[in-house]
Amino acid sequence: xxxxxxxxxxxxxxxxxxxxxxxxxxxxxxxxxxxxxxxxxxxxxxxxxxxxxxxxxxxxxxxxxxxxxxxxxxxxxxxxxxxxxxxxxxxxxxxxxxxxxxxxxxxxxxxxxxxxxxxxxxxxxxxxxxxxxxxxxxxxxxxxxxxxxxxxxxxxxxxxxxxxxxxxxxxxxxxxxxxxxxxxxxxxxxxxxxxxxxxxxxxxxxxxxxxxxxxxxxxxxxxxxxxxxxxxxxxxxxxxxxxxxxxxxxxxx
Numbered sequence: 616x617x618x619x620x621x622x623x624x625x626x627x628x629x630x631x632x633x634x635x636x637x638x639x640x641x642x643x644x645x646x647x648x649x650x651x652x653x654x655x656x657x658x659x660x661x662x663x664x665x666x667x668x669x670x671x672x673x674x675x676x677x678x679x680x681x682x683x684x685x686x687x688x689x690x691x692x693x694x695x696x697x698x699x700x701x702x703x704x705x706x707x708x709x710x711x712x713x714x715x716x717x718x719x720x721x722x723x724x725x726x727x728x729x730x731x732x733x734x735x736x737x738x739x740x741x742x743x744x745x746x747x748x749x750x751x752x753x754x755x756x757x758x759x760x761x762x763x764x765x766x767x768x769x770x771x772x773x774x775x776x777x778x779x780x781x782x783x784x785x786x787x788x789x790x791x792x793x794x795x796x797x798x799x800x801x802x803x804x805x806x807x808x809x810x811x812x813x814x815x816x817x818x819x820x821x822x823x824x825x826x827x828x829x830x831x832x833x834x835x836x837x838x839x840x841x842x843x844x845x846x847x848x849x850x851x852x853x854x855x856x857x858x859x860x861x862x863x864x865x866x867x868x
Contacts, residue, residue: 619860620676620831622824628677631830635666635673642666660698661705667694668725669830671732676831681864685736691729692742695749709752709759709781720817723759723781724836726750730762731839735861737868743767756781758790758836765843785814789836793844801850808837808854833858842866 618625642663645652653659668691674684698704709723732738733746747763747770754760754775764771780786788810792803811834815821823829834856841848842865852859 616678616680618676618678619858622832623676623829625677628673628830631827632670632673632677635670639663639666639670655703657698657701657703657705660694660701664691664694664698667691668728672830672833675833675858675861681735681861688732688736688738689742691732692746692749695729696745699749707749707751709755720782720785720815721819723756724815724818726752726759727762727836727839730759731835731842731861734762734766734839734842735865737865740767754778758786761790761793762839762843785810786836789840792840792846797847800846801848804837804841804846804848805851805854808834808851808857811837811856832856835861838862 618628620628642659646656646659650656667687671684671687671691675681699707707722707726709726729746729750733743738746743766747767750759750763752759753773754777757777757780760774760777763774780790786807788803788807792800792807795803812821812832820829824832832855835858837851837856838858838861840846841862848857848859848862851857852862
């Protein structure tokens, strides 16, 4: 196992993964044995999902084989469904305002990560449909719609067409790569990846490598576009934040 994320050592990831798995098990047991102990069950369900996502991210960061990660992905979707089916769940909105001048970017990047993993792990159609239902936001964002319709083109008759990017400042270069000439696609991805971390400054995990809740910096959306649209990543595969092992796994199966 060769560690992928350079900001923390292997012992850090081992401890964080073990701790979060224990937290998931504890909450699942609590829900099964005594759900009345929880004032807000929806929060517990959300915790279980978010903790499980962080475990997946950390396992990739510490260097686990993708084949070992793949079986866990459908379970993440089921945990997300369970939370979203609770009547008290919070709406999963891409353009959730924090203040009048600031938007909450986390939901959008979370959706892109889940779509990327669906491509990387070659999710079957039934689970793809479940994932799309969890993501919701039909017609809200050009990039998300292109990624969904690339895998499920027949949904174009059921989802309204998108007309804009929710976060163009961060995602315009990536989106433009979809329709760029073959020779220009790598340049667009390179621009996106080189500006990725700075563009993510409004995401809650930005700067977490300085703290104890860090699970790795990965531009999963770049992997999603590369896999979904068959881009040649030779020119950008070694750039920071690009999960090249995940893309390579998808292409060598």
